[in-house]
Amino acid sequence: MNVLQLTFAILKPHIMKNPISLEKIQKIILTSNFKIVKSKRKIITLHEAEEFYMEHKDKFFYNRLVTFMTSGPSDLYILAKENAIKDWRTLMGPTKVFKAQFEAPDTIRGKYGLSDTRNATHGSGM
Ligand SMILES: Nc1ncnc2c1ncn2[C@@H]1O[C@H](COP(=O)(O)OP(=O)(O)OP(=O)(O)O)[C@@H](O)[C@H]1O
Numbered sequence: 001m002n003v004l005q006l007t008f009a010i011l012k013p014h015i016m017k018n019p020i021s022l023e024k025i026q027k028i029i030l031t032s033n034f035k036i037v038k039s040k041r042k043i044i045t046l047h048e049a050e051e052f053y054m055e056h057k058d059k060f061f062y063n064r065l066v067t068f069m070t071s072g073p074s075d076l077y078i079l080a081k082e083n084a085i086k087d088w089r090t091l092m093g094p095t096k097v098f099k100a101q102f103e104a105p106d107t108i109r110g111k112y113g114l115s116d117t118r119n120a121t122h123g124s125g126m
Helices: 019-031 046-052 062-069 084-092 097-103 108-112
Strands: 004-011 035-042 074-082 121-123
Touching: 004 019, 004 084, 019 074, 019 108, 046 062, 074 084, 084 108, 084 121, 097 108, 108 121
Parallel strands: none
Antiparallel strands: 004 074, 004 121, 035 074
């Protein structure tokens, strides 16, 4: 039996500022057979960002991360597909931008990541 799975994806603020990157990533979502269950464009509040990244509270990049994530609109998606979580993470590529660029240059982060913080997209973990 085929079981649909949901995943939560975010297109981060620097992507939203570049219409070409935004369009290309939206196209990747659609051509990879994800169904968009729900989408919303919004500026994530500081409170939401702090809660969302709570697990990283003590990391050196936490302040930088929540500041960046609240710096402008993001696109938020609930995506559905078989193996949605794994497939979206595979499309995103490695978290760290240099690893993405050298080891997985064709992934979203490989192509559109600018730094370890501005790494283009978020995807739910398992
Ligand atoms: N070393 C780092 N320096 C700067 N920012 C980082 C670093 N590691 C992680 N981040 C930021 O924190 C976010 C969450 O990190 P995490 O380790 O949970 O990675 P992930 O599971 O691949 O990413 P995400 O949860 O965004 O899909 C990353 O997407 C990135 O924006």
